[in-house]
Amino acid sequence: MASPSRSGVFDAASDSRLEQFCESISFDRRLYEVDIEGSSAHAEMLAVQGLISGKECDQILEALAAIRVELDEDTLPMRTELEDVHMHVEQALIDRLGDVGRKLHTARSRNDQVSTDFRLWIRGQLDLVDGLLADLQRAFLGRCEGDFDVILPAYTHLQRAQPVLASHYWLAYIEKLARDRQRIADCRSRVNICSLGVAAVAGTSMDIDRKLTAEKLGFDDVTRNSLDTSSDRDFVVEAAFVLTMIAQHLSGWSEEWILWSTEEFGFLKIPHAFCTGSSIMPQKVNPDVLELTRGKTARVVGNLQTLLVLIKGLPLAYNRDLQEDKPPLFDSFDTVIACLQLAIPIVSGSTLQRDRIASRLEHGYLDATTLMEYLMKKGLPQRTAHHLVGSLVGEAMKRKIPLSEMPLDAMIEAGVSVDNSIFDVLGTANAVRAYVSFGSSAPEQVRQQMQYWKTLLS
Numbered sequence: 403m404a405s406p407s408r409s410g411v412f413d414a415a416s417d418s419r420l421e422q423f424c425e426s427i428s429f430d431r432r433l434y435e436v437d438i439e440g441s442s443a444h445a446e447m448l449a450v451q452g453l454i455s456g457k458e459c460d461q462i463l464e465a466l467a468a469i470r471v472e473l474d475e476d477t478l479p480m481r482t483e484l485e486d487v488h489m490h491v492e493q494a495l496i497d498r499l500g501d502v503g504r505k506l507h508t509a510r511s512r513n514d515q516v517s518t519d520f521r522l523w524i525r526g527q528l529d530l531v532d533g534l535l536a537d538l539q540r541a542f543l544g545r546c547e548g549d550f551d552v553i554l555p556a557y558t559h560l561q562r563a564q565p566v567l568a569s570h571y572w573l574a575y576i577e578k579l580a581r582d583r584q585r586i587a588d589c590r591s592r593v594n595i596c597s598l599g600v601a602a603v604a605g606t607s608m609d610i611d612r613k614l615t616a617e618k619l620g621f622d623d624v625t626r627n628s629l630d631t632s633s634d635r636d637f638v639v640e641a642a643f644v645l646t647m648i649a650q651h652l653s654g655w656s657e658e659w660i661l662w663s664t665e666e667f668g669f670l671k672i673p674h675a676f677c678t679g680s681s682i683m684p685q686k687v688n689p690d691v692l693e694l695t696r697g698k699t700a701r702v703v704g705n706l707q708t709l710l711v712l713i714k715g716l717p718l719a720y721n722r723d724l725q726e727d728k729p730p731l732f733d734s735f736d737t738v739i740a741c742l743q744l745a746i747p748i749v750s751g752s753t754l755q756r757d758r759i760a761s762r763l764e765h766g767y768l769d770a771t772t773l774m775e776y777l778m779k780k781g782l783p784q785r786t787a788h789h790l791v792g793s794l795v796g797e798a799m800k801r802k803i804p805l806s807e808m809p810l811d812a813m814i815e816a817g818v819s820v821d822n823s824i825f826d827v828l829g830t831a832n833a834v835r836a837y838v839s840f841g842s843s844a845p846e847q848v849r850q851q852m853q854y855w856k857t858l859l860s
């Protein structure tokens with residue numbers, strides 16, 4: 403059977419190799435729900451405008467609903483000569499309704515149809531990802547209270563830097579995910595504009611009501627220029643970028659927790675339900691989910707590249723190249739959703755190895771910066787204090803003791819004019835208590851941030 407898109411102009415049937423090459427049904431079938439949603443709204447608009455009768459509209463809606471069930475149940479045969487999901491749905495309609503089915507494509511092209519379908523699909527997926535991000539934020543927030551008494555080293559250059567509350571770490575990830583959610587909302591505002599009605603490229607001479615279709619489909623607005631709309635895939639690239647940033651955040655988190663769960667760090671125990679074993683080494687408990695979260699990020703980054711290169715240099719307006727936009731974005735959504743679904747239980751189910759963390763917390767001179775600031779508050783210029791504390795740390799290293807165990811006279815010898823109040827800022831717990839600035843790891847600040855997120859996420 404010939405494709406409905408092959409008009410009387412053709413003097414030959416399509417070559418089967420062309421059909422195999424051009425088809426997209428193998429991957430765009432998953433758009434069928436939004437395709438039917440879009441077609442239903444389009445038919446209703448056509449009826450309101452008098453372009454089809456009310457009775458014809460009812461027949462179309464009923465048939466579309468039945469086709470949807472067949473697609474749900476996977477009983478509608480897929481045929482490569484029908485190219486894509488749009489043609490499958492339309493042909494199924496024509497098979498049922500004959501000429502009435504042939505009217506659905508009035509004032510519509512697959513060019514605006516595919517753009518609208520993809521926008522609807524992306525909108526739904528963005529909302530799904532946003533919900534998962536909120537759940538992951540809640541998982542981190544849910545740890546804050548119970549871990550509030552744990553102090554961890556903060557690292558820069560992966561070298562021990564300053565002490566922070568464990569809750570401060572969890573809040574850091576909540577902030578990253580909050581930006582991801584802002585990006586989703588921003589991206590959604592451009593995704594959620596209706597392209598249906600620009601037809602192929604120039605609009606239509608039929609008296610349609612684009613605003614009505616848009617309203618029925620829950621779009622915020624309609625696009626303003628048919629040429630731009632027919633060519634536009636910015637919204638696809640933007641969604642791919644938003645997903646890439648999420649994947650980057652998950653990848654960094656994975657890397658950190660892989661390190662933290664090593665024997666060398668020993669900060670964290672990942673729930674065994676989310677760990678794997680080794681086929682040869684009986685003692686192994688491996689963090690494969692975290693490694694694959696890090697690994698799968700590569701594909702998400704690659705998909706963004708693919709999309710950017712795909713649209714680079716395309717002249718206005720629709721070009722068939724654009725059909726290639728779907729596999730990469732589908733993959734990015736699938737991958738990020740799968741990673742998020744596993745990140746949530748791993749974050750809430752992991753346990754900090756408190757004893758192990760505490761046993762080495764006074765290693766690495768995490769309190770040196772606070773000591774420097776103590777001396778600055780006593781009147782020393784920063785550079786002088788920095789140098790002095792450096793020498794003190796050098797001396798403490800030689801003695802293999804933490805700063806808090808340095809005898810006062812040794813400090814005085816090193817040139818620090820001090821009294822016993824110095825011991826108020828030495829040691830990691832004191833150093834954490836000494837912080838005061840907004841956004842710092844001061845317990846009071848962390849409490850405030852926890853309250854802020856509790857209000858926002860409840």
Ligand code: ARG
Pocket residue numbers: 426430485486512513516722724725726
């Ligand atoms: N399958 C096509 C796509 O995904 C639909 C649009 C085809 N339009 C056309 N004029 N051939 O982009």
